[in-house]
Amino acid sequence: MSLSKDAILSLRKRALQAPSLIEDRWKNTVIGDLDHIHSALQEVLGRLSLPPLPPLQTSSADNLATSPHDDVPDREEPGPSCDNSPRVSPRDDALPHVPIESLYQITRLRALRSDDTADEHQPPPTRASNHAINDFISNGLISLEDAERLVTLYLNRIDHFMYMIGGSKYRDLDTLRRSSPVLTACICTVAALHDPMSNHLYGVCSREFRRLMAASMFDRRIDKDHMRAMCIGSYWLHDISWTLSGYAIRRATEVNLSSNFHRVIADNNEEAMDCLRIWYILYICDHHLSILYGRPSIVREDASISGWEELLKTPVFTESDKRLVSQMALLIIMSNVRELFGPDTGEPIPRAFGQQLTNFSRQIDSWMGYWTTELLKLHQFIGEFPTKGVILHHHLAKLHLHSHVFRGLKGSPVPPYFQESAVAAVSAATSIIEMLLTDHDVREGLVGIPHYIHSMIAFACVFLLKVAAQHSGQFIEDVMVFDMTTKVVQQFRSTAVGKYHLVHLMADGLEKMATTKITSPTALQHAPLPNGVGHAGMHYVNDPNTSMSHMTHGNSMYTGGLMGNGFDEDLNLSTTPFLHFDSGNYDFNFSGLGFNI
Structure with a gap:
């Protein structure tokens, strides 16, 4: 029997591949054996309380390098997994009301089935106390002493600002590491951001946190500590907060995290309340970012959000929970403000909105x-x-609400029927800066508050600079704006945080903007030298009593909103310019209020 030319070439090709395939199998076998030996030794060292071995430089998980010219034998990739014993739902015999349930019933594809919410309430598996820990600390990326210092800083100083939800159940580094590597990396990252002595650690911790987050992107299920890590990142890490928040909300809705509200009301269940706190933090982060970026929020005010008053009567509701729901109550109001005004189209707001401005202000x-x-x-x-x-x-x-009257004016005078709101906006902005400069607790809070408040303080400063530039002497004296800005810059630079923290990034940009926007010779001539932080010495050209008699200056009562407008001055909206950084400088060159200068 004669063989065809193609058959002969195929046999020759297989003969050449055989040694390579045998060698690859041998390498995989040896690497697997080394993995088992390494794991066994790590366990023995852990039981003896001895330092662990360094990680293997090769593992069975590594891909063997192959030449792009090598022929790789065809392999059939595994398809999507199915449930051999499908879970029986009480709704299986009922008419389907969710389309994906119908598809699951006829295909049994596991990826289409959401895990039961109850499963997510189970505590995550923890390593035995004598089991060796393999993480970026044991691998020597940061020292144990540095990690302990960072975790202690977060637990004792920073976690309070997120209502003690992030790491309150962990009181030491060892317990935290054994429970959740990703939460450990996230806490270390946030602490290093706030610690002026940990600039060299911030990049290491941040890379590890991002690596673990990326590796878990397609995990079928994540535990509550993983959700806490995403909440912490959304709350403090300004450069990845938008991405983390959106992803975390998707994972939270996958397990119907908001349904815990009804469990708390009905059963006073502490575990359900813990889950509900995470859901509330996600709501807060989502609406904070919606205000900052001028984009629609994701989480809507369903019963779990709007019904927060019912929680006040439950035994599992704590004093710290009051702070949590207080912020939610305010953001519900601000959500209604955004729904009314909508995105900034560059047009002035209608006169008919005047009554709504008054109602929201009350x-x-x-x-x-x-x-x-x-x-x-x-x-x-x-x-x-x-x-x-x-x-x-x-x-x-109040600043967020009343600043809408400057929309679309482009330097034109504020209409007489909106003069009261214009004065109220300036009054709110100056009160924000006065509190920052004169109140010890607020200044101390610069170390720990979420990046949302830092961003809003920046908005107040830029708002006043642009009001002074476009409406010079009408609502506030230019010299006072320059005075406040100079003192705020000095306050930012004197705040003891890491060099990558927002307050340091904002200082240079704000100082530069002050010198370019305030061009009045009188203002520059009388501008004070940066010789200390003191009272801003506000002086209003317009009598505030004619417009907002209920407002006080200095340490007057706090308002909780921000700008819900977009930013488009010399920048593309899609680049989120308000929180865009270039060469370490905070970018203040935006115009969400119609200030095109």
Whole structure:
């Protein structure tokens, strides 16, 4: 029998491949054996309390390098997995109401089935106390002493600002490491960002956190500590908060995290309340980012959000939870403000919105009056910051609300029917800066508050600079704006945080903007030298009593909103310019208020 030319070539090709395939199998076998030996030795060393071995430089998980010219034998990749014993749902015999359930019933594809919510409430598996830990600390990327210092800083100083949800159940590094590597890396990253002595550690911790997050992208299920890590990152890490927040909300809705609200109301279940706190933090982060970026929020005000008052009556509701729901209550108001005004189209707002401005302003005042009283009980935990935080958020909300009257003006005079709101916006912005410069607790809070508040403080500064530039002498004297800006820059530079923290990144950009926007010779002639932080010495050209008689200056009550406008001055909206960084400088060159200068 004669063989064809193609058959002869095929046989020759297989003969040449045979030694290579045998060699590859041998290498994989040896590497697998080494993995088993290495793991066994690590366990023995852990039981003897001896230092662990360094990680293997090769493992069975590594891909063997192959030449692009080598012929790789065809392999049939495994298809999507199916449930051999499908879970029986009480709804299986009912008419389907969710389309994906129908597809799951006829295909049994496991990826289409959401895990039961109850499964997510189970505590994550923890390593035995004598089991060796293999993470970026044991691998020597950062020392054990540095890691302990960072975790202690976070637990004792920073976690309070996120309502003690991030790491309150862990009181030491060892327990944290054994429970969740990704939460450990995230906490170390946030702590290094706030610690001026840990600049060299921030990059290492941040890379490890991002690596673990990327590796878990397609994990079928994640535990609550993984969700906590994403909440912490969204709350403090300004450069990845938008991405983390959106991904975390998707994972939270996958397990129906908001349904824990009904479990808390019905059963006073502490585990359900813990899950609900995570859901509330995600709501807060989502709406903070919506305000900062001028984009629609993802989480809507369903029963779990709007029904927060029912939680006040439950035994599992704590004093710290009051701070949490107080912020939610304010953001519900601000969400309604965004729904009314919508995105910035470059057009002035209609005169008919004047009544809504008044109504929203009264709601914000009522919010402040209620919560300043309710949060007095928390002084024993973190001093007077909770009540002063309410005052600060009150000012932020008033600024966000009333600044809408400057939309679309492009330097034109504010219409007479919006003069009151214009004065209120300037009053709120100056009160924010006065609190920052004169109140010890607020200045101390610069180390720990979420990046949302830092961004809103920046907005207040830029707002006043642009008002002074476009409406010089009408609402506030130029020299006072330059004076405040100079002192704020000095305050930012004197704040003891890491060099990658927002307050340091903002200082140079704000100083540069002040010198370019305030061009009045009188303002520059009388501008003070940076010789200390003191009272801003506000002087209003317009009498504030003619417009907002309920507002006080200096340490007046806090508003809680921000700008919900887009930024488009010399920048593309899609690049999120307000939180865009270039060469370490904070980019203040935006115009979400119609200030095109």
